[in-house]
Amino acid sequence: DTEVTQTPKHLVMGMTNKKSLKCEQHMGHRAMYWYKQKAKKPPELMFVYSYEKLSINESVPSRFSPECPNSSLLNLHLHALQPEDSALYLCASSHVQGIAQYFGPGTRLTVL
Amino acid sequence: KNEVEQSPQNLTAQEGEFITINCSYSVGISALHWLQQHPGGGIVSLFMLSSGKKKHGRLIATINIQEKHSSLHITASHPRDSAVYICAVLMNRDDKIIFGKGTRLHILP
Numbered sequence: 001d002t003e004v005t006q007t008p009k010h011l012v013m014g015m016t017n018k019k020s021l022k023c024e025q026h027m028g029h030r031a032m033y034w035y036k037q038k039a040k041k042p043p044e045l046m047f048v049y050s051y052e053k054l055s056i057n058e059s060v061p062s063r064f065s066p067e068c069p070n071s072s073l074l075n076l077h078l079h080a081l082q083p084e085d086s087a088l089y090l091c092a093s094s095h096v097q098g099i100a101q102y103f104g105p106g107t108r109l110t111v112l
Numbered sequence: 113k114n115e116v117e118q119s120p121q122n123l124t125a126q127e128g129e130f131i132t133i134n135c136s137y138s139v140g141i142s143a144l145h146w147l148q149q150h151p152g153g154g155i156v157s158l159f160m161l162s163s164g165k166k167k168h169g170r171l172i173a174t175i176n177i178q179e180k181h182s183s184l185h186i187t188a189s190h191p192r193d194s195a196v197y198i199c200a201v202l203m204n205r206d207d208k209i210i211f212g213k214g215t216r217l218h219i220l221p
Contacts, residue, residue, distance in 0.1 A: 037153070042198055042211035088153045098143065098202055103155035 004104035006091050012110045013081065021076040021107045023091030031097040032074040034066060035090040037106075043090055049074060050097035081111045115139050118199050118212035126220050131186040133215045135199030138180065142207075146173050146184050147198040149214070155198075158184070189219045 004025045013019050023032065031050040035043035048055040049068040063085075065077040074091060088108050092101040119134045135144065146158040159166045159173040161182065166173050170189075175182040186193055199212040 040214075042200075042213055043155075044211075045209060090153070090155060092155075097207065101145070102157060103147075106153040106155075108153065 004091055004093055004102050006089075006104035006107050008107055009105065010108050010110075012112065013078070014112050015081060015083070017081075018077070018079045020078065021089055021091075021109075023074040023076075023093075023104055024072055025093040025102065026072055027093065027095075027102065028071075029093035029095050029102070030071055031094045032068065032071075033092040033094075033101065034064075034074065034076050035092065036085075037088045037090060039087075047076075048097060078109075081109075083111050086110045114213070115203075116199060116201055116210045116212040118197075118215050120215060121213065122216045122218075124218045124220065125189060127190060129189050129219075131189050131193070131217065131219075133184045133197050133199075133217070135182045135184070135212055136180060137182075137199075137201050137210075139201070139210075140204040141180075141201040142204050143202045144175055144182050145200040145202075146182070147200060149196045149198060151195075158197075186217075191219045191221050194218050 007022045033048050034046040036046055037043045046057055046060045047066040052068050063080050067075040086109055088106045090106045091104040094101045116137045143160055143162045145160050148156045148158050161173055161175040170187045172185040196214040196216050198214045201210050
């Protein structure tokens with residue numbers, strides 16, 4: 001199984017909602033990543049979990065909250081988002097923290 | 113100046129043409145990654161390189177560490193190759209990953 005799965009595929013939420021994005025891999029990878037991608041822009045790294053230790057991109061607002069329940073699962077909790085947070089959210093994993101990453105199909109988020 | 117530059121930004125070609133996409137970087141790296149992103153968003157890893165050349169089917173990737181340059185070639189291009197091709201580097205100094213802005217390729221039938 002060389003797949004990274006993400007749910008949901010699409011999410012529409014209001015600015016007062018709380019929602020979560022989910023990511024799962026069963027490749028035994030010990031590093032998992034959340035990226036945000038706006039249209040026609042490259043992905044921007046938000047968070048990295050490596051051996052269940054979190055590294056944060058300090059520019060990411062606190063309304064995004066990652067959680068790594070175990071080495072196969074990565075969640076991104078969303079609260080009080082803004083319309084400018086609408087984007088494609090990509091999850092990726094790799095054997096160790098680095099560059100050889102497997103990407104999930106993404107969750108397309110729209111904030112109204 | 114961006115630390116990772118890709119060229120061209122956009123490329124339209126006829127089916128069958130030989131395609132070259134370039135990636136130049138200005139920092140010390142330990143590895144370079146070529147990624148393909150189709151409309152709809154999914155990203156597929158094509159190659160990871162730290163030296164030399166790799167080939168997979170119609171795709172060839174090369175890297176010249178001294179010149180800080182990598183190329184992605186597509187032979188006998190096909191409309192299904194239409195996608196955005198992204199170069200990403202892993203920096204030596206802090207393991208930070210930097211993405212290029214991507215090259216949007218459109219192959220006409």
